[in-house]
Amino acid sequence: MxxxxxxxxxxxxxxxxxxxxxxxxxxxxxxxxxxxxxxxxxxxxxxxxxxxxxxxxxxxxxxxxxxxxxxxxxxxxxxxxxxxxxxxxxxxxxxxxxxxxxxxxxxxxxxxxxxxxxxxxxxxxxxxxxxxxxxxxxxxxxxxxxxxxxxxxxxxxxxxxxxxxxxxxxxxxxxxxxxxxxxxxxxxxxxxxxxxxxxxxxxxxxxxxxxxxxxxxxxxxxxxxxxxxVASFVGSPKMNLVDGELTGEDFTLPNGFVLSLSQRISRGHVTLGVRPDDLVPTADDEGRATVKLVELLGPRAIVTVDVGGTELTCVVETARMSGITEGARVSLSARPGAVHVFDAETGRRVVGDQIEKGNELHP
Structure with missing residues (x-):
């Protein structure tokens, strides 16, 4: 050896x-x-x-x-x-x-x-x-x-x-x-x-x-x-990566939707990442996201949602799929500590600015 x-x-x-x-x-x-x-x-x-x-x-x-x-x-x-x-x-x-x-x-x-x-x-x-x-x-x-x-x-x-x-x-x-x-x-x-x-x-x-x-x-x-x-290459399905503006507690997507954060981070233009396993859809008639595709894989499903023209991917346990069907309206939230922040110009990770608490996507 x-x-x-x-x-x-x-x-x-x-x-x-x-x-x-x-x-x-x-x-x-x-x-x-x-x-x-x-x-x-x-x-x-x-x-x-x-x-x-x-x-x-x-x-x-x-x-x-x-x-x-x-x-x-x-x-x-x-x-x-x-x-x-x-x-x-x-x-x-x-x-x-x-x-x-x-x-x-x-x-x-x-x-x-x-x-x-x-x-x-x-x-x-x-x-x-x-x-x-x-x-x-x-x-x-x-x-x-x-x-x-x-x-x-x-x-x-x-x-x-x-x-x-x-x-x-x-x-x-x-x-x-x-x-x-x-x-x-x-x-x-x-x-x-x-x-x-x-x-x-x-x-x-x-x-x-x-x-x-x-x-x-x-x-x-x-x-x-x-x-x-690395974020998009490692992990299946690959990480959701979205460019937008991060100011204070709000991350604004290009389509005008806002990801509200419970921690203040003022970074300006960034790329935000959330893994599909950490993005949780919930059936909600008032939700502003629409389920576009459901792929059943036994104990879990890959759910593609449309958020004002931006597609995001979620992985959901089959037991928690109640009301989540193609065409249904849903709200989205990320698990605590599950958001990654990258510099939009270089793509490099922003050290120390990972979100520690829950997040909710809303118009």
Whole structure:
């Protein structure tokens, strides 16, 4: 196991920067997830750590070693790919044992270790099968087993679950996390799925345009996003963000509606954010918002409301849906302490000005 450090890591293709001055530390034994939209530099960062991409400038350290210019085989890392990359003519047992056989480990010893790894991954009864006889989740576990058997200092995962269906993705995600916790090997995982990032990571790195927009625990990133990009990217459904004027206790939307606040904040033009889970619609014949769409999802529903031409999203427990139907009039309120304030020009979070008490939307 080892701590991994990126020090002012930069990668450019010609004059086009892909990763810029990335400073990042992966603590020993941690599970860090790089998450962000396509083209943000997350996969390139992982591939530079793996040695599959050259570094334009900066340094990569694994433990006390500078590995920036080392070949992949010399870095003591193991990588799990999106497409599994299993050998179709080898059995499960032989696929897992392959990394040891590649370095001339005696066959009996390599297969014995492969059997132990297969047992730990619940693959013991499948050790004689070929990859074509396995499900997608089972194939992914074989790929993980092949990485585990090397006993590397660092695990790298490049969107390993994206080829699985939704149910299998959740099951395999749980298994993957349990394996990493049991082994305690420093891990870096790349995904575009923010839900995957939230559930797997000790630390999330939200990337944008080749830079780390925010680094923190999943709860820190969710509860206190540093800017409107992180606020809208992390969380599903995404945060409601509305520009308007904040003066004293009143936030005025562009359409003239006012969000009354119980705390005085004089900031002028700002972007106000409220997560859908924190925006509560209540059936009200005098309400000035109209329910536009209701999407039922079992124990909860996603409710889209129209407030004078501005659409806002709420998440409501099904048991509290009385009177909330498409076309119904509703009033809106935000849960105490649930409003986020961002600078309208820069999009950066306004520190210390988060609303502490309840809010109510009214004309």
């Amino acid at each position: 080892a701590t991994v450090r990126f020090e002012r890591l930069t990668k450019s293709y010609g004059s086009i920067p892909v990763v810029t001055d990335l400073d990042l530390e992966l603590p020993d034994g941690s599970f860090t997830v790089l998450v962000g939209p396509s083209g943000c530099g997350k996969s390139t960062s992982l591939r530079m750590l793996a040695g599959l991409e050259s570094v334009t400038s900066g340094t990569i350290r694994i433990g006390d070693r500078d590995v920036t210019n080392l070949q992949p085989r010399d870095r003591d890392i193991a990588m799990v790919f999106q497409n599994y990359a299993l050998y179709p003519h080898l059995t499960v047992r032989e696929n897992i044992a392959f990394p040891l056989r590649a370095v001339k480990t005696p066959r009996a010893e390599a297969l014995a270790k492969a059997d132990a790894v297969a047992e730990s991954l619940g693959l013991a009864t499948m050790s004689g099968r070929k990859p074509k006889d396995l499900s997608g989740g089972q194939q992914q576990r074989v790929a993980i087993g092949r990485a585990i058997i090397r006993e590397p200092k660092v695990f790298l995962f490049d969107e390993p679950l994206s080829n699985l269906d939704a149910k299998l993705r959740v099951e395999t995600r749980t298994e993957l996390l349990q394996i990493q916790r049991r082994l305690g090997i420093t891990s870096l995982y790349v995904t575009h799925d923010q839900e995957e990032a939230m559930t797997l990571s000790d630390r999330m790195v939200v990337m944008r345009d080749g830079r780390a927009a925010q680094v923190g625990t999943p709860l820190e990133v969710y509860d206190a996003p540093v800017d409107t990009f």
